[in-house]
C-alpha cells in the first residue's frame with residue numbers, strides 16, 4: 106500500500122494557507138469594556154493585567170481604534186458606584202444612568218459600531234446577584250424578568266443594537282422580545298447567554314465590576330458544569346422564545362457544548378472567552394512561561410473551530426497584530 110504522507114500539505118506556508126480550515130478574522134470579535142463615571146480616567150484591574158476600567162471618553166477612543174482595525178462590535182459593562190447600589194438594583198432603570206449615556210454617545214459618534222449591552226442586575230445590586238432576592242437569598246425569577254424587560258427597552262431606546270440577557274432567568278427571552286416589540290423596537294436583537302455555567306472563572310470580571318457576591322453562589326440560576334444535554338435544552342427554549350443569537354460561556358472548557366449546540370440549533374452562536382481564561386494566560390505570560398499573544402490566538406482559533414461564529418474576549422488587542430496579512 107502507498108504510504109500516506111499528510112506532511113506534503115504542511116510543506117510550505119503557501120500550502121498550509123491553502124488547506125487551512127478555520128480562519129480567525131477581526132470581524133469575528135467583540136471587545137468588552139468596563140466603564141466608569143468621569144472623564145479621562147483609567148483604573149487598572151489587578152486580576153486582568155492590560156485591561157482597565159475607562160471613562161466614556163477613553164472608551165470612545167479605544168472603540169474607534171478597534172473598529173478601524175475591523176472589530177465590528179463592543180460589549181458594555183458599567184461599573185456603578187456602591188452609593189447607587191441597593192437590594193433591588195434600582196439604578197439599572199435610571200433614565201439618565203451610565204449605560205444610557207454610554208449608548209447614546211457611542212451610537213452618535215460611531216454609528217457603524219454594533220453595541221451590545223448586558224441585561225442582568227449584578228452591576229446594580231448591593232449583593233451582586235443577577236436578580237432580586239427573597240428573604241432567604243433566593244433569586245426570584247418572575248419579578249427579576251419584569252425588571253430585565255424594562256432595562257432591555259430602555260437600553261434599546263438609547264441605542265443598543267443587541268441586548269444580551271446574562272441572568273439565566275426562565276422565560277426572559279420571550280418576555281424581553283414581547284416588550285421590545287410592544288415598544289416599537291423590532292430592530293433590537295437579543296443575544297441570549299444561553300449556556301452560562303456557574304463557573305469559577307468569573308472572579309476577575311466581578312472584581313472589575315465590583316459585583317463580588319455578598320452571600321451564596323449563582324448555582325440556582327447558572328448551569329452545572331457537569332451538564333451538556335441541559336445546555337441543548339436551554340438553547341432550544343431560547344430559540345423558540347425568539348433569541349437571535351446564542352452564547353456559550355465560558356469558552357475553552359466548554360468547547361463540547363459549543364459543538365453540540367451548533368449541531369442542534371440553527372442560530373448564530375458565539376462564545377465568551379471569560380475573564381478567568383484571560384487572567385490565567387496573562388499570569389503565565391508575565392512569568393515568562395508562555396507567549397501570551399500566541400496562546401490567545403490559539404485559544405480563539407480553537408473556539409471558532411469548535412463552532413463559534415464569533416467571540417467575546419479581553420485578548421483582542423493582543424491578538425489583532427497576529428491576524429495581519431504576512432508575506433510568505
Ligand code: PBG
Nearest residue numbers: 225227271306307310379380381
Ligand atoms: C453578569 C456577567 C458575568 C460575566 C458577564 N456578565 C459575571 C457573573 O455572572 O457573575 C462574566 C464575564 C467574565 O468573567 O469575563 N451577569
